[in-house]
Structure formats: C-alpha cells, structure tokens
Amino acid sequence: MWERYGIPGVALQAPLLTGPLLAATLLALALGAPPRPLLLWMLASVVFWGAVLAGAAALGLSIFSG
Numbered sequence: 001m002w003e004r005y006g007i008p009g010v011a012l013q014a015p016l017l018t019g020p021l022l023a024a025t026l027l028a029l030a031l032g033a034p035p036r037p038l039l040l041w042m043l044a045s046v047v048f049w050g051a052v053l054a055g056a057a058a059l060g061l062s063i064f065s066g
Contacts, residue, residue, distance in 0.1 A: 001013060001017070002028075002031050006033075007028060007033050007034075007037055007038055007041045008041050010024060010027070010028045010031075010033070010041075011024070011028075011038070011041035011042050011044065011045040012041075012044075012045050012048065014042070014045055015045070015049050021042055021045070021046065024042070025038065025042055
C-alpha cells in the first residue's frame with residue numbers, strides 16, 4: 001500500500017486496515033512519511049470517513065422511519 005499509493009493511500013485506508021488513526025500515523029511515520037503532509041491527509045481521512053459513516057447512519061435510520 002505504501003509503495004503504490006504513498007501517504008494518501010495509507011491515510012484513507014487507515015480505518016479499514018489498522019483501526020485507530022494513531023496506529024496508522026505511527027506506521028506511516030515509521031515508514032518515513034513527512035509529518036506535515038501526513039497530518040493533512042489524516043485530517044482529510046477523518047473528514048471523509050466521518051461523512052461516509054454519518055451518511056450511512058442517516059440512510060439506515062431513514063429506512064426504518066418510513
């Protein structure tokens with residue numbers, strides 16, 4: 001994953017592959033990722049997955065209310 005997609009790939013796959021974002025951050029830092037771009041990509045990952053999961057929860061609740 002790291003060699004093919006770099007920081008964006010690790011950041012966006014973090015919740016699926018390693019669980020907590022802290023573990024993915026430590027892994028990426030250990031692989032030599034620069035801290036500032038890593039922080040920005042991790043922030044983007046949190047926003048993305050937060051929106052996806054909030055949308056899925058809202059969709060799931062709307063199915064049961066109808």
